[in-house]
Amino acid sequence: MQHFPTIFSITESEIDLNDLLAKITLPSAGAAAIFTGMVRGVTARDNPHETKYLEYEAYIPMAEAKMRQVADEIRERWSVVEGIAIVQRIGKLYPQTPTVLIACTAAHRDTGVFEAARYGIDRLKEIVPVWKKEVGPNGEEWIEGAHIPKAGE
Amino acid sequence: MNKVKILFFATIKDRAGQKSLELDIPSQTTVLALKEKLGVEFPNLKDSLKSVLISINQEYSFDDAVIPQGAEIALFPPVSGG
Numbered sequence: 001m002q003h004f005p006t007i008f009s010i011t012e013s014e015i016d017l018n019d020l021l022a023k024i025t026l027p028s029a030g031a032a033a034i035f036t037g038m039v040r041g042v043t044a045r046d047n048p049h050e051t052k053y054l055e056y057e058a059y060i061p062m063a064e065a066k067m068r069q070v071a072d073e074i075r076e077r078w079s080v081v082e083g084i085a086i087v088q089r090i091g092k093l094y095p096q097t098p099t100v101l102i103a104c105t106a107a108h109r110d111t112g113v114f115e116a117a118r119y120g121i122d123r124l125k126e127i128v129p130v131w132k133k134e135v136g137p138n139g140e141e142w143i144e145g146a147h148i149p150k151a152g153e
Numbered sequence: 154m155n156k157v158k159i160l161f162f163a164t165i166k167d168r169a170g171q172k173s174l175e176l177d178i179p180s181q182t183t184v185l186a187l188k189e190k191l192g193v194e195f196p197n198l199k200d201s202l203k204s205v206l207i208s209i210n211q212e213y214s215f216d217d218a219v220i221p222q223g224a225e226i227a228l229f230p231p232v233s234g235g
Contacts, residue, residue: 056234057162057163058234059160059162059208059211059227059229061211062208062227063234065211088234088235099235100234121235124234124235125232125233125234125235126232127213127232128232129162129208129229129232129234130232130233130234130235131162131229131232131233131234132233132234133163142163142164142230142233143233144163144164144230144231144233145230145231145232145233147231147232148206149206149213150213151213151215
């Protein structure tokens with residue numbers, strides 16, 4: 001069985017895309033799908049507003065365990081995926097700063113690698129215990145997700 | 154008795170006014186019974202407890218689960234990372 005790199009972490013440091021990409025790129029890789037989310041300073045959709053910064057908090061040991069679970073779920077669904085990196089930054093983060101990164105590598109781009117990365121960020125937002133408090137011109141508010149996990153999730 | 158560690162996060166931490174506590178609970182206590190006990194000790198949490206998520210030893214758990222010896226239990230709202 002070939003060894004594929006899996007990286008998952010909660011960090012207070014800047015997310016280093018080049019370093020992560022190098023760590024999940026095997027000689028057989030020809031494609032990487034990378035999703036990164038950042039703090040949006042100006043929101044136009046739904047409830048238009050401005051954001052001064054977000055403050056992230058995590059239950060670190062469970063968050064890292066659930067990130068590993070997300071990586072395992074990706075591999076169950078897309079066996080072509082080679083390397084996986086999942087990183088969530090926490091602390092006080094200002095607009096235009098990357099907060100999360102999911103990257104998957106594969107031999108080719110038409111292998112499902114885009115869908116794998118998409119699945120990774122969607123699942124992270126459902127089951128990885130991280131929360132953010134939004135601070136804007138009119139005060140602060142905890143953001144709550146909508147997903148209620150079921151047994152075994 | 155069973156000595157457990159309880160952690161609070163996000164809105165639950167703010168409402169409880171603390172991050173964590175240790176608690177002695179009877180053996181065979183369920184998650185539901187623990188929530189009721191916490192609702193008495195932290196009246197500010199009462200409204201949150203209906204929709205709170207609970208983990209035991211870092212796995213999601215539900216009302217009828219029996220709390221194991223020395224468990225680490227966390228209470229938090231639906232997650233909002235990313």
